[in-house]
Amino acid sequence: MSESTAGFPQRDALWRELEQGGEPWDMIVVGGGIIGAGVLREAARRGLRVLLVEQRDFAWGTSSRSSKMVHGGLRYIASGDIKLTRDAVRERERLLREAPGLIDRMGYYFTLRRGQFPGRFLFNALLSLYDRMAGIRNHRYFDTPTLQRLFAGINKDRLKGALYYTDTVTDDARLVLRVLQESVGAGAYALNYVRVESLLQEEGQVRGAVLHNVESGARVEVLAKSVISATGAWADRLRNELNPEKRIRPLRGSHLVLPMSRLPVCDALAVFHPVDKRPVFIFPWEGTTVIGTTDLDHNEGMDEEPTISEEEVDYLLQLVHWQFPEHNISRDDVISTWSGVRPVIGSDKALDPSKERRDHAVWCDGGLVTVSGGKLTTFRLIALDAINAALGAVDMQTREPTSEAVFSEPKVTPGDLPVADVAWAKRLIGRYGDSALALFDTGGADEAQPIDGTQFCLAECRWAARHEAVLHLDDLLLRRTRLGCILAEGAADLLPALKTICAEELGWDESRWQAEVERYLELWQRHYSLPGQARAVERAAGTAQ
Ligand SMILES: Cc1cc2nc3c(=O)[nH]c(=O)nc-3n(C[C@H](O)[C@H](O)[C@H](O)COP(=O)(O)OP(=O)(O)OC[C@H]3O[C@@H](n4cnc5c(N)ncnc54)[C@H](O)[C@@H]3O)c2cc1C
Structure with missing residues (x-):
């Protein structure tokens, strides 16, 4: 398989290898949110040959749109759901220990x-x-x-x-990215903008999936011993190919x-x-x-x-x-x-939405394991339930995991980074692990300064463009960084600086840049601003020239 860089495998090379066929994968994970990322991490840890595909960008779904709280959930304790609360607070403490700064x-x-x-x-x-x-x-x-x-x-x-x-x-999208990166570092593969169009079945048993490369339009049939659908609020869709039940x-x-x-x-x-x-x-x-x-x-x-x-x-x-x-x-x-x-597992449509339980569920139908519901906080436990269900259904050789940790302990310490602010150094290590040091070698010193009013820097944008599978401007502004959510007018003032970075790192020429700006501003206006807010976008479009 193609070499992975500090971040993700070379996309085109990996796709070509998929087209050439070869041995069935041990596992395909559908969905690049926190649960899919957690499943990928656990599968890679067990030595499985595993591929994750996400129909849009990594964390594009609910996992970049939460309230960013890794929490026990006081409301669950109040409603008597002691197990959910206990699991959640323990996972919270584990994540705090493993990834401070994130x-x-x-x-x-x-x-x-x-x-x-x-x-x-x-x-x-x-x-x-x-x-x-x-x-x-x-x-x-x-x-x-x-x-x-x-x-x-x-x-x-x-x-x-x-x-x-x-x-x-936390920063939920960066949490997903960091878990994906740990998985890739442990030998897993992950592709964004690749959708599972349908499942391949033989005598009612799932044998793989038809993948649609949303960027190129190409399709390929990929065989796998097991398929886990971690498609969150979309979970009924794939599952309905085997079971008509609607649960989400x-x-x-x-x-x-x-x-x-x-x-x-x-x-x-x-x-x-x-x-x-x-x-x-x-x-x-x-x-x-x-x-x-x-x-x-x-x-x-x-x-x-x-x-x-x-x-x-x-x-x-x-x-x-x-x-x-x-x-x-x-x-x-x-x-x-x-x-x-x-992605709430519905009990009764008449129930007040806020009274629905927030637990997760795992269903097995003809070799397809579907996992949905739950919280960002308990993603590791949810992923374990899904993996165990998949391994229970198919005979596969796995390695005994030697550690439960989601994140490998960084060797880099805040003192190793060329920054005076220890809290900022800790934050960068939390987000990038050992790559936090290399981040400072990617561009000039001016890019390694926090952008006014934020704790992000342009070096992070350059790093993401080079190593983090950025295909569109919105990937960069809304998920690899959150600049589009926290700066006025979708971070329009940064567009000239980003234009240079995207040209150098992604090879975007003038017409590609204009198309990306148009796509981003349209999306930002429709989904990230107040309803009917056109004013900001007009000004931002002017800034981008
Ligand atoms: C407003 C809000 C606030 C929240 N706040 C918190 C909080 O503070 N703390 C907390 O712990 N939890 C919180 N949650 C819950 C938490 O965000 C979700 O439970 C969690 O993000 C769900 O992760 P997921 O991976 O299951 O789903 P997602 O993140 O939605 O991932 C599923 C992915 O599957 C992809 N997909 C779907 N179909 C296909 C296909 N056919 N092929 C390829 N890919 C496909 C989708 O594009 C999507 O990216 C909140 C949720 C919401 C909505």
Whole structure:
């Protein structure tokens, strides 16, 4: 098979080898979100010859659109789902240990107001249990004056203070990338923009898949001893080739992104929405303040990126107005938005979306293993369930795993990087592992400085373009980095610098660049800005020339 670089295998070479046929693969993994990446990691660890394919970009689905919290999920404990909470907090602590800088602890303040349920006593008891499950003791009570100092302008109406606890925050798309890179480093293969069009079957048994290279239009039949569909909210589609059952209830969640200067928050604030009493978070992320999320049936098609609706914008702004009445936050303050579709295993359409369980499920149908549901946080455990189901169905030689760690321990330390800021060095190692050092050799010194108002640098863009399977400008701005989500107007001001990088690293000429800018701005306008926001795109198009 083709040589892998510091990042992914050479795409064209790998595709040519697929066209030439050869021995069946041990396993094909369908879906390049966090669960597919987790399955790939476990399969590679066991010595399987395994290929992952993703119909769009890696992490294009729900795994780049979450609330970025690697968390135990307090609501599960409150609803008595002790096992889910225990698994999640333990996985959270494991990830914190394994990849600091990518997964970091964050403080959460749950506001307490008179007449609110649960009250301080019960909440405190839940948090004691929550902390005990994780083997930590971080929760405590903050009184109203302290809370008012920490969150200037917070609504004082019936405010009785807050209970503080800790969970963690991450960059979900980079988490997927890092898991994929670990898998590739362990001998696995991964291709983005390749869709499984249909399954190959022989006497009702799955024998492989028809792959469609979305970029070139080519198709190839690939044989495999087992196929795992980790297609999240799309899971019914492939599964329905063998079983007509519909099990996925796609539920949309959306977020608003504001400049930190308009609504400064040091940590996450968890509040009950004044209308439906759902918990919603106002939290710091990548130098911005994010508000989310909503939870409603997603009835739009699954081939388009999900988009925030007018009603969701109003709902989230209503929460901010109620919590921070003096800030006068309006639609004009919104930098960007994002929406994702939760792959929830539906129980009853009549049930309130927020009452649906968030557990995962694994189904086996004629040799196809389908895994869906669950959380970003518990991806390793979900992947293990899927792998075990696949290995139970097919006789395959596997290696006994010698370690449970998802991430190999980096040899590079923050002191090895040519940067003075230790926290930034740690962040880069969390995201790139040992490649964090090589990142600084890719371009000039000016590219190795954080871009104003962010913790990203242009060297990361150059690195991604060279090593991280970037095929389109949106891959670079929305998933390899999150610059398109956190800078005004989809990071339009950066387009001239990126033009040079893309020309040098990807060989894009003027017409390709223009086509990429058009594609990116159209996509950003439709799915990452407020509904009907055309103004920014017109200006950005001018900047890109
Ligand atoms: C708004 C929101 C907030 C959330 N917040 C959190 C949170 O804070 N913490 C947390 O732990 N969890 C959170 N979650 C849940 C978490 O994000 C998801 O459970 C998780 O990302 C799902 O991962 P996945 O790999 O199953 O699905 P996805 O990430 O959607 O991956 C599935 C992939 O399969 C691909 N695919 C589909 N069909 C094919 C095909 N035929 N061929 C090839 N590829 C195909 C899709 O393109 C997609 O990329 C949140 C979810 C939402 C929507």
